[in-house]
Amino acid sequence: MYNQINSNSTEIISETPFMAAPFSGRNAFWRYFIGVITPFLASNIIGALPLVALMMTRTVGGVMPQKGGMPDFEAMGVNLNLGFTLTVFPFILAFIAILFLVKPLHERSFSTVINGGRKTRWGRIFFSAFVWIAISAAWLVYSLKTDPGNFRLNNTSDSLIILAVLALALIPFQAAFEEILFRGYLMQGFAVWTRNRWLPILLTSVLFGLMHGLNPEVKEYGFLTMMPQYIFFGLVFAVLTMFDDGIEVAIGAHAANNIFLSVLITHSDMALQTPAMYEQIEIYPWKEFAGLVVMSVVFVIIMAMVYRWKDVRRLYAAITVPVAEVQETAA
Numbered sequence: 001m002y003n004q005i006n007s008n009s010t011e012i013i014s015e016t017p018f019m020a021a022p023f024s025g026r027n028a029f030w031r032y033f034i035g036v037i038t039p040f041l042a043s044n045i046i047g048a049l050p051l052v053a054l055m056m057t058r059t060v061g062g063v064m065p066q067k068g069g070m071p072d073f074e075a076m077g078v079n080l081n082l083g084f085t086l087t088v089f090p091f092i093l094a095f096i097a098i099l100f101l102v103k104p105l106h107e108r109s110f111s112t113v114i115n116g117g118r119k120t121r122w123g124r125i126f127f128s129a130f131v132w133i134a135i136s137a138a139w140l141v142y143s144l145k146t147d148p149g150n151f152r153l154n155n156t157s158d159s160l161i162i163l164a165v166l167a168l169a170l171i172p173f174q175a176a177f178e179e180i181l182f183r184g185y186l187m188q189g190f191a192v193w194t195r196n197r198w199l200p201i202l203l204t205s206v207l208f209g210l211m212h213g214l215n216p217e218v219k220e221y222g223f224l225t226m227m228p229q230y231i232f233f234g235l236v237f238a239v240l241t242m243f244d245d246g247i248e249v250a251i252g253a254h255a256a257n258n259i260f261l262s263v264l265i266t267h268s269d270m271a272l273q274t275p276a277m278y279e280q281i282e283i284y285p286w287k288e289f290a291g292l293v294v295m296s297v298v299f300v301i302i303m304a305m306v307y308r309w310k311d312v313r314r315l316y317a318a319i320t321v322p323v324a325e326v327q328e329t330a331a
Contacts, residue, residue: 015321016314017116018245019197022188023321025108032189035101039094039181047090054078054086070216073273080275081162084170084262087272091174098180113184115246124244124307128252131302135295136260140278143291154266154279163274167262175255182208182234183241183250191319197242198316205234220269221285229289236296243309253299 015023051071055064058076065075073083102110111117144151182204190200209231212218218226237250244250258272266276267283303309 015319016245017118018112018241019116019188019191019319020321021108021112021116022106022192025106025112027106027189027192031105032186035098035105035185036181038101039097039177042097043090043094047093050089051086054082067216067268067273070271070273080273081159081166084163084272084274085166088170088174091177092170095173095177095180098177098185102185113180113188113247115248118246121246121248124246124248125252125255127306128240128249128299128303129256132253132256132299133260135299136257137264139291139295140265144278150281151278152281153277155275155277157275159275160263160277163276164263167259167274171259171262172251172255175258176251178208178211179237179241179247179251179254183237183247187238187241195319196316197314197319201235201238201242201315205231205238208234208237215271216269217271217283217285221283225285229285229292232289232292232296236300239300239315240303242314243304244307245314249303249307 055071055076058064058078065072067075071078071083073080099110102108102113109117111120114120186204186207187200190203191197194200209227212230213223213227215226237247237254240250240253241247261270262272262274262276264276265278265280266274267280269283
């Protein structure tokens with residue numbers, strides 16, 4: 001909590017746990033470089049091996065069927081639930097890698113990346129997931145009623161139940177890794193280097209968007225069309241993190257969003273190819289973006305009311321930490 005705010009400026013005199021935590025560790029650039037690169041190497045080299053092995057057995061004449069730059073599991077005759085599992089599996093290794101890297105690299109506990117070193121607030125994760133699912137379901141019902149010809153019932157078989165179980169088991173690792181990396185690890189790192197809040201919010205959101213730059217949706221609809229959506233999503237998660245002084249709410253919403261999209265609605269250009277219940281035939285990117293904005297605003301308002309977020313200075317105030325607490329920022 002804020003203990004004192006200078007009435008003549010926006011500087012915070014006593015920091016919140018999440019923003020103060022990184023200053024007690026080691027924060028040289030090379031440490032963050034290793035902390036970011038290692039999980040990606042673990043996921044894309046080791047984690048991708050099962051998927052690569054499968055693709056090698058399914059190529060015809062040295063050519064791998066693709067859909068939007070991604071392996072086309074259906075064309076290769078691969079069960080979509082198996083393809084989904086192998087696609088998400090690398091994120092588990094990335095999650096494990098960053099879990100074990102924080103303490104030796106930065107000399108502070110992993111929990112400081114979650115919420116400043118407090119106990120994980122599981123209630124926030126589950127509640128935010130529930131609210132996001134409810135809002136997403138309402139939007140899907142609205143879409144089905146206003147444009148029924150653009151959707152078809154795609155799957156009601158037992159494979160949908162299997163998909164739901166797999167999504168609930170695997171997607172949280174994928175969502176948690178991305179939130180830990182961007183809204184936890186890098187958010188704190190940028191905060192140490194910039195000593196403010198708004199720049200870490202902006203930088204992590206742009207990087208989050210760029211990380212999704214190879215998604216098939218980008219290839220299909222264009223970089224300038226899709227990138228604002230990814231960056232906006234990153235901004236929403238960053239705002240949630242700053243207001244709540246931790247990433248639990250962001251993890252819950254992120255996981256719920258990806259689970260919902262994996263299980264209930266799919267389209268031909270999705271990065272995660274799944275046997276979802278409904279298939280959307282035609283995608284209108286800017287309409288989808290408008291829907292995302294409306295859903296996000298409603299979600300943030302609900303979270304703000306429930307958790308009593310009132311101080312908007314958490315989004316822009318400068319960060320002031322006693323010099324004695326800073327172990328290393330440049331060496």
